[in-house]
Amino acid sequence: MLDARAKGENPDRIERENLRKRHEDIRDRARLRAEGRLVVLAGLFFCAFLVVGVRMGAIAASEPAEPRAQAAGAQIAAARADIVDRRGRLLATNLVTHALYAQPPMMVEPERAARELVRIFPDLDEERLLGWFAGDRKFLWIKKKISPEQKQAVFDIGEPGLLFGPREMRLYPNGAIAAHILGGARFGREGVDAAEVIGVAGIEKAFDERLRDPARAGDPLRLTIDLTVQAAVERVLEGGMVMMNAKGATAVLMEARTGEVVALASLPDFDPNDRPRPLTEGDASNSPLFNRAVQGLYELGSTFKIFAVAQALEMGQVNPSTMIDTRGPLTWGKFRIRDFRDYGAQLSVTDVIVKSSNIGTARIAMDIGAERQRAFLAGLGFTEPTAVELVEAPGSKPLLPPNWSEISTMTISYGHGLSASPLHLATAYASLLNGGHKVSPTLVRGAPAARGPRVVSEETSAIARQMLRQVVTRGTASFGDVPGYAVGGKTGTADKPRLKGGGYYEDKVIATFASVFPAHDPRYVLVVTLDEPVETSGREPRRTAGWTAVPVAAEMIRRVAPLLGLKPEIEPLAPTGVTLTSN
Incomplete structure (x- = not known):
C-alpha cells in the first residue's frame, strides 16, 4: 500500500482487487471439491448398479430350485436302466x-x-x-x-x-x-x-x-418272465376269477428244472404308471398292491398230500400198491379227521392221492413222524421265505405250528396247520417232480444255476408224477385234462381261517390246483389259487378246487403251452412189465 501511495496509485482500488482475487481462489477451490465429491458419488452409484445388474442377469439365466436338504454339490442322477x-x-x-x-x-x-x-x-x-x-x-x-x-x-x-x-x-x-x-x-x-x-x-x-x-x-x-405268456396267464386268471366269483386269484408258472418263473400273476392288480396308495387299516390282502403269489400265506389243502406220500416212498415204508386203512373218522384226542366222502375200509397209496383221502394221508404221516416230516418239508423250502428277487419275499415266511406235535404232523400232511405261499408250493412241486433236485425260484435271467441238492430219488419223482397224472385222468382233477399235454396235478380245498376269533369260515375256502405238464417229461409247474371261489352253474354252490381252480388252470395250460413252444403229443403208454428180447 505504501509503494502504491509512493507511486501515486489509489490504495483502495488495489485492496479491492486483492480481495476479489482471494474470493475467486476460494470459489475455485470449493468448486473443485464439489466436483470431486460428485465424481466419487457417481462412481459409487455406477458400481452399485453394476452389481445389481450382474446379479439380476445371473438370476434370469439360471433355473430356480425348490429348497431341499442335501449335501453341497450333490448331483441328482436321473438315469435308470430298462x-x-x-x-x-x-x-x-x-x-x-x-x-x-x-x-x-x-x-x-x-x-x-x-x-x-x-x-x-x-x-x-x-x-x-x-x-x-x-x-x-x-x-x-x-x-x-x-x-x-x-x-x-x-x-x-x-x-x-x-x-x-x-x-x-x-x-x-x-x-x-x-x-x-x-x-x-x-x-x-x-x-x-x-x-x-x-x-x-x-x-x-x-x-x-x-x-x-x-x-x-x-x-x-x-427277467425270466415271458411277456406274451404273462399276458395270457393274467387274462385267463381274470376271466376265471370273475366266472368263479372269487375275491382274488393268483397263478405261478415255473420251469420245473431251473426254477425260472415264466409268469406270476396276482389279482386284483394295479397299473404301476398310476400306483395306488397302500391301505392304512384293515386286511392288507384287500389292497390291489398285495402280491398273493408271494405275500399270501394260505393253508393249501390236499396239494400237500403228495409230499407225505413221496417221503414215505423215499423211506421205503410204502409202494404205490400198499393198502392203507381209510376207515373213519380218525380220532386223536378231541380231534376228528374225516374224508370228503366214504372211500371204504382201504385204499392203495396211489388211490389215497387219486381220491384225496385225508385219513389215508394222515396214517402215512403218522408212520413218518413229526421230526422227519419237518426235515423233509424244510428241504422243499416250506420253513423259510422264498429266495425270489422281490422285496416282498423276505417277509413272507411260512406260518408253522408252534409245537409240531403228532396231530400237527397228521393235519399238515393234508395241508392244514401250515400256511405257505403259492410260490412256495410251485417251488416244492418243481423240486419234487423234476427228477428230485431242489430248485430255487428266480425272476432274473442269468447264467444257468447249478443243479440243486437231491430231495428225492428219480424213481420216487417218477412215481409221484404218475400218481398226479392219475388224479387228472380218473380223480378229483378230471376237468384239468388238456389233450396232448398230459397234465398231472393235485387239488386242494382248505377252509379259510377267520381273521378274528379263531376257527374257520363254513362257506369260504382257498381252492388250489398244483400241476405239472407234461407229466411224463416235466417241463413246467403251474399253481392256480382262488380266494373264496363259488361255482354257481349247478343247483347248489360248489367251492372245491375240482370245480373252481382246476378248470381255470386247464384253460391256462391250453392257452400258454403253444406259446411256450410245446407241441401236443401222444402220451407214452405206461410200462406193461413185458420186456422184448431178441433171439
Missing part, C-alpha cells in the same frame, strides 16, 4: 416329460392363471391356487408330471410365472401286466432340472441300486 423280459421285450423304461412349477413374484395375472390351470387340470382347486399365488412363497410345485399336450396348454396361458422343469419319469408300456413283479417307482430327491427315480416295490425296489447305477444305465435288467 427292464426287459426273457426275449428282450420292454417292461419298464424312461420317458422324458416335464414338471410344472410357479414363481408367484413373477406372475402378472395370478387370478387368470389359477382359472386356466383348473381348466387344464380339473383335480386342482382354484381357491387354493390363488392362496398360494398371493402368499409369500417364491416357489411352488403345481404338477410333478405333465403330458406334452398339457404343457402346451399351460404355455398358451402366457403367464411368465408358470415355468417347466425337465423330468425323466418311469414308464410301464404294458400297463398292469406284470404289475406285482415290477412293483413301481416314484420320484425321490427333486430339483427343477432333474428328479431322482427310485423303486418302491417288486423288482424295481429289489434292484434299485443296480438300476440307478449310471455306469449300467444302458444295460437292461433281463
Whole structure:
C-alpha cells in the first residue's frame, strides 16, 4: 500500500482487487471439491448398479430350485436302466416329460392363471391356487408330471410365472401286466432340472441300486418272465376269477428244472404308471398292491398230500400198491379227521392221492413222524421265505405250528396247520417232480444255476408224477385234462381261517390246483389259487378246487403251452412189465 501511495496509485482500488482475487481462489477451490465429491458419488452409484445388474442377469439365466436338504454339490442322477423280459421285450423304461412349477413374484395375472390351470387340470382347486399365488412363497410345485399336450396348454396361458422343469419319469408300456413283479417307482430327491427315480416295490425296489447305477444305465435288467405268456396267464386268471366269483386269484408258472418263473400273476392288480396308495387299516390282502403269489400265506389243502406220500416212498415204508386203512373218522384226542366222502375200509397209496383221502394221508404221516416230516418239508423250502428277487419275499415266511406235535404232523400232511405261499408250493412241486433236485425260484435271467441238492430219488419223482397224472385222468382233477399235454396235478380245498376269533369260515375256502405238464417229461409247474371261489352253474354252490381252480388252470395250460413252444403229443403208454428180447 505504501509503494502504491509512493507511486501515486489509489490504495483502495488495489485492496479491492486483492480481495476479489482471494474470493475467486476460494470459489475455485470449493468448486473443485464439489466436483470431486460428485465424481466419487457417481462412481459409487455406477458400481452399485453394476452389481445389481450382474446379479439380476445371473438370476434370469439360471433355473430356480425348490429348497431341499442335501449335501453341497450333490448331483441328482436321473438315469435308470430298462427292464426287459426273457426275449428282450420292454417292461419298464424312461420317458422324458416335464414338471410344472410357479414363481408367484413373477406372475402378472395370478387370478387368470389359477382359472386356466383348473381348466387344464380339473383335480386342482382354484381357491387354493390363488392362496398360494398371493402368499409369500417364491416357489411352488403345481404338477410333478405333465403330458406334452398339457404343457402346451399351460404355455398358451402366457403367464411368465408358470415355468417347466425337465423330468425323466418311469414308464410301464404294458400297463398292469406284470404289475406285482415290477412293483413301481416314484420320484425321490427333486430339483427343477432333474428328479431322482427310485423303486418302491417288486423288482424295481429289489434292484434299485443296480438300476440307478449310471455306469449300467444302458444295460437292461433281463427277467425270466415271458411277456406274451404273462399276458395270457393274467387274462385267463381274470376271466376265471370273475366266472368263479372269487375275491382274488393268483397263478405261478415255473420251469420245473431251473426254477425260472415264466409268469406270476396276482389279482386284483394295479397299473404301476398310476400306483395306488397302500391301505392304512384293515386286511392288507384287500389292497390291489398285495402280491398273493408271494405275500399270501394260505393253508393249501390236499396239494400237500403228495409230499407225505413221496417221503414215505423215499423211506421205503410204502409202494404205490400198499393198502392203507381209510376207515373213519380218525380220532386223536378231541380231534376228528374225516374224508370228503366214504372211500371204504382201504385204499392203495396211489388211490389215497387219486381220491384225496385225508385219513389215508394222515396214517402215512403218522408212520413218518413229526421230526422227519419237518426235515423233509424244510428241504422243499416250506420253513423259510422264498429266495425270489422281490422285496416282498423276505417277509413272507411260512406260518408253522408252534409245537409240531403228532396231530400237527397228521393235519399238515393234508395241508392244514401250515400256511405257505403259492410260490412256495410251485417251488416244492418243481423240486419234487423234476427228477428230485431242489430248485430255487428266480425272476432274473442269468447264467444257468447249478443243479440243486437231491430231495428225492428219480424213481420216487417218477412215481409221484404218475400218481398226479392219475388224479387228472380218473380223480378229483378230471376237468384239468388238456389233450396232448398230459397234465398231472393235485387239488386242494382248505377252509379259510377267520381273521378274528379263531376257527374257520363254513362257506369260504382257498381252492388250489398244483400241476405239472407234461407229466411224463416235466417241463413246467403251474399253481392256480382262488380266494373264496363259488361255482354257481349247478343247483347248489360248489367251492372245491375240482370245480373252481382246476378248470381255470386247464384253460391256462391250453392257452400258454403253444406259446411256450410245446407241441401236443401222444402220451407214452405206461410200462406193461413185458420186456422184448431178441433171439
